[in-house]
Amino acid sequence: MTERSRPRLNIGAVRSTFAPWLDPAAKPLVEFDQVVKRFDGETAVAGVSLAIYPREFFALLGPSGCGKTTLMRLLAGFETPDEGRVLLAGEDLAGKPPHQRPVNMMFQSYALFPHLSVEQNIAFGLKRQGVAKAEIAERVTEMLALVRLEGLARRKPHQLSGGQRQRVALARAIAPRPKMLLLDEPLAALDKKLREETQFELMALQQQLGMTFLIVTHDQEEAMVTADRIAVMRAGQIVQIGRPADVYEAPNSRYVADFIGDVNIFEGVAQHADGASVRMASAEAPQGFDIVEDDILKVGSTAWLAVRPEKIQVHLDAPPPGPNRLAGKVADIGYLGDWTTYLVELESGRTVRAARANAARFVERPVDWGDQVWLTFARDAGVVLTR
Template sequence: MSTKTLGPVRRKFQPWTDPAAKPLIEFRNVIKRFGDFTAVNDVSLGIYEREFFALLGPSGCGKTTLMRMVAGFDDPTTGDVLLAGQSVKGLPPYSRPVNMMFQSYALFPHMSVEKNIAFGLEMDRLPKGEIAARVEEMLKLVKLESFAKRKPHQLSGGQRQRVALARSLAKKPKVLLLDEPLGALDRKLREETQFELMDLQMTLGMTFLIVTHDQEEAMTVADRIAVMDHGKLIQVATPSEIYEQPISRYVADFIGDVNIIEGRVESAAPVVTIVSEAAGTRVEVNSDTAVNAGDTVYFAIRPEKIAISPDAPAETGVNALSGTVFDIGYLGDVSVFHVRLDGGRTIRATVANRHRLIDRPISWDDRVWLTWGRDSGVVLTR
């Protein structure tokens, strides 16, 4: 498949919106306990065929335990895990049409690249001709044809990652499980590999399930993301929905940078008006969030949605804050401004560097105004 077609295909792929669609992987009220510790707490979730799905959360949130239950390394304490409509509870890993790529890659150091890829096929006692053809296909797929005879120690980290990926795909599983697969790569190579994984998954038409604590990685590769915390699913949605419409302060804060302003509802939908004494402003938001006058709520706004200027806006009492710049982070493509409000709290604003900077229009200790539109943020009730 040409990479030029991947974008349109990816945008149209939304089986989870079809009530008639059946998940390929299904967790039904799954609870997993280790002694007194509950690692997974009543999780129900469907993952669809050909979906690139990400389990995202901090260490200890239960995401790896969920993956291990798909792989067959753990069974639920209660509940069930289904694959293609059939329960796999108690089924050993080697009897499941899934394969797992580990963070450590787990390559055999004494074997060549081609032998590493062929290992699982040889264990299945496939004919030698079929094994050779499959290995050649995998080497071509990950662009390592010229490295077939090398040993793992003769490869770079990115090349070893490709060998592990090829070995995982060689048996043509229905589901590929990726456990923090890019954690050992440097940032630039990791970013390049993320896009290669996306294209590979679309080309093969396989279901990929990735576990990661890297928000940017999940946002880049996944069709949908499940944000987890303390064994529970907090929100399951597309990357854009997770980022632009988080359902709680936890999700808003975990995915990207965010400013959260606490306040009291003065009036409700279609325009929610919030009075924040702490920030010293009135916030107006186009929102259909179910709130009532007097409720305590939280206004969440991303730094890139905030405009920063030395000039006061026409209306200073609504969606506007003033303060002093006390820190600036220059990241090349963007500059991050930390503005300390008169009340003491800090607000972050991000500005794209569209032009080459020599002298900054706004610098340290400048008095500035921060403004935003009614559609720039969201109202959160928890």
């Protein structure tokens, strides 16, 4: 089937209603049950419990050394847990070698065989499984069409671009039709534009196959674009799980707020809190911060306000006095085409980041280096954090 004739799925319609984790009757495909893994006395995974559901695109996100790859390798069978259990479709995987597990792993390096052609690389796993020749040929043809490499079947890996090699590795991983595909930093070797294109291709492919994908990445944008849910990891533990928008807009800690995207975090003390709004005193804002907040803070308690740069407005003329108002000078400007980022230095010496979408060509004088500016944001723009 050609790319032009292949039916396109309405991914948005599927993903917007997909939430098996909210259904108490739904059964996970994968369960990590209080899993612990140590290396030379150092704990890499510290009592992780996690459920991943059939057809879910799940992301493990975190910095190097946080335990995300170790968690994936425990599922693949390349590592053995020191404590706890790893279950797949309700079956405890303890003692089951990697080749007997219905999962396949796509490595960051792609690990293609240089002496084999594209079609031979794709067929390799099928031959190891003892699949009949006729079925192998049919499956390889299907995979080549799926990843749009029909005309490159006889080429060797060194004759392909980075993006094409990535597709061959993907086709080889899914050809045996595993229950689950594990992707270890699969797009790290691609340039930015190709990486962005491939993220959407991965999403479409996952929906078309109806397969469960688990991706490990340190790239927050990659996780935000591709995943149904994200687990943010730190020091071998999961610190927050949620949909990308929930993790970004409602982080549960300063660590998550700072790790996911750009953010400004202001320390303050609660002066008034009634369950619907909070007034905070802060050294950064002479008239304090006034924010909408559901959680009740005790008066006098220390908290932090996280405000994303795109929630902050930049003014050349002073707005009326009031809360959520900061004054400073533009220290630097980053023009990104679709966005402009402003680094504004406050009188305290603190630098605040604000961002503005370039939705229209400027009519008024643009904000420039060294300008005196005022920053404001709405009451519902920030998130109060207590840890």
